[in-house]
Amino acid sequence: MSRPAVDAMLYLLDQAFEGDDEHSLLANLRNVRPHDWAWRPNGGSRSIRAIVRHAGWAKRMYNDHAFGPATASWDDLASVAMDLDGRRDPVGAYRQWLSEGQRALRESLAALTDADLPGMRRTHWGEMMETRRIIAVMIEHDLYHAGEVNHIRALCQSDGTWPGSTP
Numbered sequence: 489m490s491r492p493a494v495d496a497m498l499y500l501l502d503q504a505f506e507g508d509d510e511h512s513l514l515a516n517l518r519n520v521r522p523h524d525w526a527w528r529p530n531g532g533s534r535s536i537r538a539i540v541r542h543a544g545w546a547k548r549m550y551n552d553h554a555f556g557p558a559t560a561s562w563d564d565l566a567s568v569a570m571d572l573d574g575r576r577d578p579v580g581a582y583r584q585w586l587s588e589g590q591r592a593l594r595e596s597l598a599a600l601t602d603a604d605l606p607g608m609r610r611t612h613w614g615e616m617m618e619t620r621r622i623i624a625v626m627i628e629h630d631l632y633h634a635g636e637v638n639h640i641r642a643l644c645q646s647d648g649t650w651p652g653s654t655p
Contacts, residue, residue, distance in 0.1 A: 493602045497623045501597065504630035505590050513543060513630045516637040517583060519645075525579050527644045536637050540582050541569055543633045547589035547626065554609040554622050555596035561612075597623060 506514045517540070526535045545565045552560035568585070575581040605620040617625075642648040 491600070491602045493605055493620075494597065494600050497605075497620070497627070498594065498597055500627050501594060501623065501630075504627045504634070506587075510638070511631060511634060513586075513634040513637070514583070516634045516641070517579075520579065520637070520641050521645070522579060524641050524644045527640070529640060529643050532640070534636065534640070536640050537573075537578075537582065539633050539636050539640075540586055541565060543629065544582070544586040544589045546629055547586075547593045549612040550622060550626055551589070551593040551596050553612040554617075554619070558610055558612075593626065 503509075504512055506512055509515060517536075520536055525537050528535050545562065545568070549560050549562070552558060572578055572581045572585055600619065605618070605623075607619050608616040609619050609622060611617050611622070
């Protein structure tokens with residue numbers, strides 16, 4: 489069975505989440521120190537922890553509503569966060585939880601064919617959306633939040649330079 493569009497989208501999803509370059513979500517979490525985790529910039533409301541919580545739960549919400557029973561809600565995140573925050577290594581626990589959400593989403597997408605992509609699916613806010621758009625949103629979502637993590641980490645560590653650049 490040929491499915492070049494699904495395979496291309498899976499490749500982009502993988503790259504946005506765990507690619508080796510500086511654009512992926514996991515790559516931007518590699519240099520986050522425990523102190524950086526809950527730090528917020530002056531006047532800012534988002535910490536890296538809050539961004540990872542949001543990104544991980546969004547993976548589950550989109551997956552559950554588009555490909556599953558549509559029972560997950562944002563309210564469910566509170567108990568997950570309490571459990572993960574209470575672990576000895578909360579940063580590692582959140583990374584693992586984030587990866588588990590990615591694996592589940594990826595499995596749902598890997599079961600698709602190219603013919604499924606224009607089909608409509610549920611969103612967690614109650615509207616219907618094309619399957620390919622849902623996948624695109626999830627790719628964009630990881631890239632967007634990777635940039636946020638990078639920026640907050642750079643502010644916290646007072647290191648906003650790129651390799652080979654000068655401030």
